[in-house]
Amino acid sequence: MTVTNILSESILEKYIYPVLPVRLVTMIRAVPAAILANLTEIRLRINRPLLLVLGNTDIIVNPMGRVITKYDEAYLCNQDDVHKTLQLISKNSLYAFEQELKMGFLTIDGGHRIGLAGQAIVEAGDVKALKNISSLNIRLAREVIGCADKIMPYIMTLEGHVLNTLIISPPRCGKTTILRDMIRQISTGSRLYKGLQVGVVDERSEIAACKNGISTVDLGVRTDVLDSCPKAIGMLMLIRSMSPAVVATDELGRAEDIYAVREALNAGVSVLTTVHGNEINELLHRPYVGELLEHKYFQRYIVLSDVPRVGTVEKIIDSKNNEILWDKTSK
Amino acid sequence: MWLKLIGSILVFLVSSYIGFQMASRCQARPRHLRQIISCLGSLRSYIIYAYLPLHEAVSRCTNGIDGPVTVFFQNVATMLEKEALLTPEEIIKRVLSEMQGILMLKSPEIEVLHVLGGNLGVMNSKEQEKYISLVIEQLERFENEATRLRDLNTKMYRYLGICGGMAIVIILI
Numbered sequence: 266m267t268v269t270n271i272l273s274e275s276i277l278e279k280y281i282y283p284v285l286p287v288r289l290v291t292m293i294r295a296v297p298a299a300i301l302a303n304l305t306e307i308r309l310r311i312n313r314p315l316l317l318v319l320g321n322t323d324i325i326v327n328p329m330g331r332v333i334t335k336y337d338e339a340y341l342c343n344q345d346d347v348h349k350t351l352q353l354i355s356k357n358s359l360y361a362f363e364q365e366l367k368m369g370f371l372t373i374d375g376g377h378r379i380g381l382a383g384q385a386i387v388e389a390g391d392v393k394a395l396k397n398i399s400s401l402n403i404r405l406a407r408e409v410i411g412c413a414d415k416i417m418p419y420i421m422t423l424e425g426h427v428l429n430t431l432i433i434s435p436p437r438c439g440k441t442t443i444l445r446d447m448i449r450q451i452s453t454g455s456r457l458y459k460g461l462q463v464g465v466v467d468e469r470s471e472i473a474a475c476k477n478g479i480s481t482v483d484l485g486v487r488t489d490v491l492d493s494c495p496k497a498i499g500m501l502m503l504i505r506s507m508s509p510a511v512v513a514t515d516e517l518g519r520a521e522d523i524y525a526v527r528e529a530l531n532a533g534v535s536v537l538t539t540v541h542g543n544e545i546n547e548l549l550h551r552p553y554v555g556e557l558l559e560h561k562y563f564q565r566y567i568v569l570s571d572v573p574r575v576g577t578v579e580k581i582i583d584s585k586n587n588e589i590l591w592d593k594t595s596k
Numbered sequence: 597m598w599l600k601l602i603g604s605i606l607v608f609l610v611s612s613y614i615g616f617q618m619a620s621r622c623q624a625r626p627r628h629l630r631q632i633i634s635c636l637g638s639l640r641s642y643i644i645y646a647y648l649p650l651h652e653a654v655s656r657c658t659n660g661i662d663g664p665v666t667v668f669f670q671n672v673a674t675m676l677e678k679e680a681l682l683t684p685e686e687i688i689k690r691v692l693s694e695m696q697g698i699l700m701l702k703s704p705e706i707e708v709l710h711v712l713g714g715n716l717g718v719m720n721s722k723e724q725e726k727y728i729s730l731v732i733e734q735l736e737r738f739e740n741e742a743t744r745l746r747d748l749n750t751k752m753y754r755y756l757g758i759c760g761g762m763a764i765v766i767i768l769i
Contacts, residue, residue: 286681353680357717358649360724394720 273302276405280375281307284403286349289315292340295330305437305575307403309347314339320575350401354379366395375481376406376441376474406441406471408482412576413446417455419581419590420447420537420565425458427451427511427535429562433542434569439576440539441471441515443569445482447537448472448513452485463488464509466499472515497521500529513537523553530562544568545582561585604769608761615757619750624700626742631665632709633735640728643721650684650717651676664698671695688713708734 282290285307293307296317306318314325314336324332325339333339354371355362365371369392371379383398420428430447434440454460467473467490473480475492484490489507491499496514503509512529514522517540529536542548545566549555557563566582570593581591635657642653655673658666668691675687682690688709692699701709712731719727 283680349681352683355717356649356651356680357676357684358651358653359718360643360721361647361649363647363720 273304273405274298276375276377276407277301277304280373280377281403281405284350284353284373284379286346286353289342289346289350292326292328292330293317296324296326296332300324300332305405307405309342309350309401309403311344311347311399312341315342315346321571347398347401351398363394367392369395370469372470372474374474374476376471378404378406378469378471380404404437406474409439409442409446409576410449410483411446412439413443413450415591416443416447416567416578416581417450419567421451421458425461427461427537428564429530429536430538430565430567431517431557431563432537432539432567432569433545433548434539435543435571436541437575438569438571440569442576443567443578444513444515444537444539445472445484448488448511449483449485451511451537452487460485460487461510462508463511463513464500464503464507465490466494466496466503466512466514467492468494468496468499469515472513495521497525500525504529504532504534509534511535511537515539516541517554517557520553523557526557527562536563558584565590600769604765607764607768608758611761611764612754612757615753615755615760618753618757621700622746622749622753625702626739626746628663628665628700629705629735629739629742631661631663632668633732633739635661635665635669636712636728636732636735640725640732643724643728647721664695668692668695668699683713684716685710685713702738705735705738708738 277293282293285293289309292315293301300317300319303319304317305320306316308316308318308323310316316323316325325334325336327333327338328340351359354373359366362371366381369381371381373379380400380402381395381398382400383395385395386393420430422428432440432444448463448465451461452463463485465472465484465488467475470493473484473490473492474482475490478490478492480488480490489503489509491503494502496517497519500512500514503512512534513536515538517523517526517538526536526538540548540554542551545558545568549558561584564584566580566584568579568582570577570579577593578591579593580589582588583590638657638659639653642648642656643650646653648656651673654669654676658669671691671694672684672687675682675691676684679687692701692706692709708731712728715727716724
């Protein structure tokens with residue numbers, strides 16, 4: 266059994282199986298470990314097959330847990346599977362996840378995000394809650410120590426400062442995993458640069474995977490985490506209270522996030538953050554984020570993809586000269 | 597003669613004991629209801645203001661209270677944490693049936709607690725607040741009734757126990 270297999274199994278045993286009904290656990294356990302090693306998502310949809318997503322591809326299983334190809338033999342998830350999973354995830358406390366439900370996801374121990382889809386209840390133009398939840402997407406978060414090794418030389422200056430960096434990638438390409446490793450390396454330091462104070466605003470509890478406010482992953486020795494706090498408020502709070510040299514956060518998008526990033530940069534604090542997207546040109550046309558790019562607030566852009574595998578660094582770009590510092594094709 | 601005397605004393609003591617036990621049960625019911633109301637008040641706060649998960653909120657809501665009511669809430673909290681596949685309603689039903697005779701509750705109060713279990717944790721915090729407040733209101737009505745019955749019956753059971761014992765002794769002698 267390889268290290269990856271053992272790692273995946275321990276994630277499944279420790280964090281994922283406890284939130285799944287026994288029937289589904291039995292089925293997934295029957296799938297060969299070599300396949301489960303590449304598992305990135307488990308998708309449950311009422312009256313649809315249980316899907317196990319492995320990077321770019323997915324598989325279906327029959328009720329015995331055997332991997333099959335015919336949809337008519339596949340195990341179909343039912344309402345009870347989805348309800349029981351929700352019950353186990355929320356520990357019978359859906360009210361405690363009110364805010365998360367509004368945004369359509371929950372984060373469980375270990376930083377694994379569970380996406381939800383169902384019927385939205387809208388009040389005054391805002392989503393008040395989700396009801397009749399019919400789909401769940403359990404995304405496995407993996408801590409990959411050292412996955413940011415090749416990025417680090419491009420974002421650190423000779424004086425030991427961190428350049429403002431924006432990680433650009435479509436969903437499921439390893440943004441958070443790479444950001445987490447960057448935070449760990451900046452915070453811990455190396456023989457080339459000393460460790461810096463890092464403040465992390467973890468709005469979705471994915472970066473630090475906090476349990477009772479304490480990070481359950483290695484984020485280095487100089488990292489303060491503000492868990493479950495909106496990015497915009499959290500960044501300003503951290504700057505005022507913890508005086509970090511670097512502020513890291515995930516998934517920019519709203520107008521207030523952009524304002525907070527600008528405030529942080531103006532305060533002389535370096536910012537590491539991520540945004541959904543494929544290319545820089547595409548982001549330029551997007552509201553709010555486009556402004557940051559246009560005014561070159563970030564010094565480095567790191568573009569990720571999932572080809573050939575999740576977490577592939579496509580390009581590292583110097584925004585000042587629009588120069589490609591590193592390219593996957595020309596390595 | 598001695599045998600008769602000892603027998604009479606025993607009959608008198610047993611009868612008085614039964615009377616005092618009945619009186620104590622009468623006193624326990626409003627006390628338990630009052631404690632449950634107090635725990636539900638804390639539970640409501642832990643849910644609305646602290647957004648604590650249900651098992652943690654139930655476990656903390658007994659602060660400052662002891663006796664069977666604490667045991668009830670603690671058992672519910674433990675089961676909520678360990679048996680996550682059971683609903684709060686199933687857990688409350690199970691714990692209540694295990695504590696039959698220890699918690700001095702009558703069937704209307706038990707029914708209210710069952711219904712409470714059926715609605716715990718499933719709605720948003722605002723709805724939880726409304727629902728728990730409604731249950732507290734209902735339990736307060738039961739408590740007032742139980743207090744009235746306690747004032748009315750406690751002395752009666754005690755006197756009945758003593759006097760009944762004495763009457764049996766007199767008849768037997």
